[in-house]
Amino acid sequence: MLSGAMEPLPNKTFQNLPKDKQDRITRAAVLEFSEKGYSGASINILVERLGIAKGSIFQYFGDKNGLFLFIFNKTTELVKKRLRTIRDDTKDVELFSRLEKTLWEGINFLQGHPLIYRLYLGVLFDSKIPFRDDILLSLRKYSHGYLRALLSDARDKGELRENLDIDKACFIIDAIMDRFIQTHTVRHLDSNLGIYGADDETLTSWITAIIDIIKNGIGA
Secondary structure, eight states: OOOGGGOOOOOHHHHTSOHHHHHHHHHHHHHHHHHHHHHHOOHHHHHHHHTSOHHHHHHHHSSHHHHHHHHHHHHHHHHHHHHHHHHHHTTTSOHHHHHHHHHHHHHHHHHHOHHHHHHHHHHHHOTTSTTHHHHHHHHHHHHHHHHHHHHHHHHHTTOBOTTOOHHHHHHHHHHHHHHHHHHHHOGGGSTTSSOTTOOHHHHHHHHHHHHHHHHHHHBO
């Protein structure tokens, strides 16, 4: 996700560990950072929970920054993998159904992986996290590229109005979708609209309306 000197790759010692031990360290780190945020997360508590030497974490990841970037990249790759599946499996589906599937995937992911989504919110709202701007910029670039691929396909199929600026449309759609998904789990964003913690029936109504508004704005 990040490039250059900040690429969060653990060293070969970690990569050579049995997969179950790698997964156990990853899960424990996700729990620690998602529960306490970056600043509050404790390597001491983490290694105590894992029953390993503190020096092992520094040997594997270099420092706390390296560990955080590793787990953040590893978990966001799960989201990217699902989006790639939607993009590839719905190639012949019209744009607005693809956008609806994308929005539902975001809701399903945060419901199924609340700790991982909390990591994202932590980066979004905590300005003290190292490399925060680079992390968020990378995520936004990926999201923009994903949406641009969908809209480009739709343009080729004549589903968009002729004078549409695709990049600007992607920006607006990305903002709408991200805010809606955030609102489902962050209460103060809700404005008493009933999105926060909503049941599937309410979510369906909202998603249908959101896609309809987008369609009216950019559809042919």
